Amino acid sequence: MATYAVSNAQKLAPADNTFCDLPPAVADAVEQLALTTTYPTGVVLFAEGQAPRGVFIVRRGRVKLSICGSDGRTLILRLVEAGCPLGVAAVVSGRQYEATAETQEPSEISFLRHSDLLRLMRLHGELALWVTQHISQDYASTCREIRDLILSDSASEKLARLLVGWLDQNTKSKNPSQVKLALTHEEIGQMIGSSRETVSRLFAGFKKQRLIQQSGSTLVIPNRVALESLITA
Amino acid sequence: MATYAVSNAQKLAPADNTFCDLPPAVADAVEQLALTTTYPTGVVLFAEGQAPRGVFIVRRGRVKLSICGSDGRTLILRLVEAGCPLGVAAVVSGRQYEATAETQEPSEISFLRHSDLLRLMRLHGELALWVTQHISQDYASTCREIRDLILSDSASEKLARLLVGWLDQNTKSKNPSQVKLALTHEEIGQMIGSSRETVSRLFAGFKKQRLIQQSGSTLVIPNRVALESLITA
DNA sequence: AGCGATGTGTGATCTCCATCACCAGTCTGC
DNA sequence: GCAGACTGGTGATGGAGATCACACATCGCT
Incomplete structure (x- = not known):
């Protein structure tokens, strides 16, 4: 239960940034609106460049988050494990998904629609904070990724x-x-x-x-x- | 810390371009608590790895945001221009600054303390949203950076x-x-x-x-x- | 002037790794 | 059982760019 940022030494496992550290009322509200599905391996939840439909929350399994270069080469940003949301930055900013998310093993995943997330965030400050912190973590891990991949030759x-x-x-x-x-x-x-x-x-x-x-x-x-x-x- | 009066950039002084998308009341509240200073070139506002003291908002000038590899090599993430906040992700997540910010020309920069930002965010949902959106943008631009730098050979x-x-x-x-x-x-x-x-x-x-x-x-x-x-x- | 510090232009090497090529397991489904 | 897909090993080759080593501009400075 950790987002792990690829290829860096100090991997900060976000303490308990699961769904469950939300106040029960908020967690319930999310649960009400979320649609939970079990996917087989290799399903693309969303693809880089698509308009954001909503966020996905990994409940079980593992999801590969990757970006794709113009020449077709692929870079895996990180593997996302249970407890972590996907696509949040895209939803709150309203821009396209920044990466492609694909199940890497059979996974149980909740989906929360764009509009529902934003409404819930407005209702529950704790959820807004939770979201913001997750985005910050993603940002930090992406920065580390950049450093590790570009600034180390071998x-x-x-x-x-x-x-x-x-x-x-x-x-x-x-x-x-x-x-x-x-x-x-x-x-x-x-x-x-x-x-x-x-x-x-x-x-x-x-x-x-x-x-x-x-x-x-x-x-x-x-x-x-x-x-x-x-x-x- | 010396305050400089520089003749450089009064041509484009978009007085309150900064918080234009915030409701005036919120912008005022920020303005009240922010400390605005003019820095010469080459001042390090914060360094990668430091504990976050607060956020900086560029009012005029330009700031270089960079990260540093173990071997001493440097990668410039981006140049931050007027109207943009710096260090927000670190403050909201409570982790260290992800990068180093250094003035790249004489610049006028506001500083808002960690605790003040968080308090204001709690008071004003619009500010929290503004912050979140800026972080999302930073995240998106960092993802693009990764793609451009790693997935394009030449x-x-x-x-x-x-x-x-x-x-x-x-x-x-x-x-x-x-x-x-x-x-x-x-x-x-x-x-x-x-x-x-x-x-x-x-x-x-x-x-x-x-x-x-x-x-x-x-x-x-x-x-x-x-x-x-x-x-x- | 003359002096450092700093930025630039360009040759000569040298090294790491992408790429091509081919083979060998392993696992599938039929 | 076999064919085909996917994976993993390893040699050979080439090339892009880092690095070293200069020379030459500018600057600002005293």
Whole structure:
């Protein structure tokens, strides 16, 4: 239950910015108007450039938020997990969606119409604040993303940062040095702005340097510090 | 902190352009609590990573908003002109400033303390909305920035995009195909994520191709379409 | 004048990574 | 079982641009 901003070291997991930290009355009001649906993998909730119809709130599952360049290449901005809203900035600003949202696994997602959100925000100051804070977080994580992707030359640095970031999400899990690898090399490349082949080679190199071990879809990072030492490079 | 009286910019002093979209009562309330100062060039209003003290609102002049990579390289996110607030996202989210703000020319800037902003936002829903919309815009522009910088390979494409963007800001001016060049090559490089030398070479190339002409600090773009044709490339 | 500081122009290298190419697993559905 | 799609490994090649290294303008300054 965290928005995680891709490829940066200090990943701020927004404390409890779920739906549930809203006053019950407000949460109920939202619940009344929201339409909750279960989607399979690969459904596009909204696409970059579309006029905003409303906001989506991830209840379960995971959504990939990406932008697309003129040449067709894709960059994954971040993976959005349960508890986080999607498309809020577009709705409040009235501009087009800034990115494309696509389910990355079967997901349960609530939808709240444009007009309903704005009306509720006007009624409930807490909701307006909640919205504003989420947008601020998205803004901050996007700024970090920019810094990490543009201001660090080497692809290995970016990959190391991504892995360390994944580790940070696991601190409370039973095995904090393991990461379940839910992305293909292609997608990882899209997260760090590199090609599939480069990711493959980097992983090979990391393994050779004993920075990571892989068994099936589980990555083990035995020495986090060593990985971090690649980052400041 | 010294206050300067500078003869530079009284030509365009849009007295209250700033809060024009706020109801007068709200604008007055802000005005009451804001502290307006004139700064010389090169003053850092706030730095990336600092705890937010409050928001700054540019009344006159121009402010450079940048982030800094671990290796010391700098990326200029955008230049903020009169009428725009700075640091709002950090204040409402309570996190650190996401970027560094530095005056790029002598500027008149209002400051509103953290607590005052939040109090006023609670009092005046319109202000809260204004704030939220500005953050949304910043978010959108940062997303565009990411796309333009990461998903377009060539540096020439990025430079062309930057120049076309500058042209767009001039549509209402008397000479819409001219741009006053207020940045050094180094700074332009920091806007498009390239080195100073590359910018210099690109300009030379553009001149050779008759895409731009330069006389002093004025750039003339005789054929905007030709420049745009570099972009989709 | 003469001096630094700062911005610019341009050659010569050098490096990282995108890209092309091809092969080998693995998983699907039929 | 097999065909086809998707994924992952890895070599070879090329190119865009960072970087280094100069030279040359401007400035403002004392």
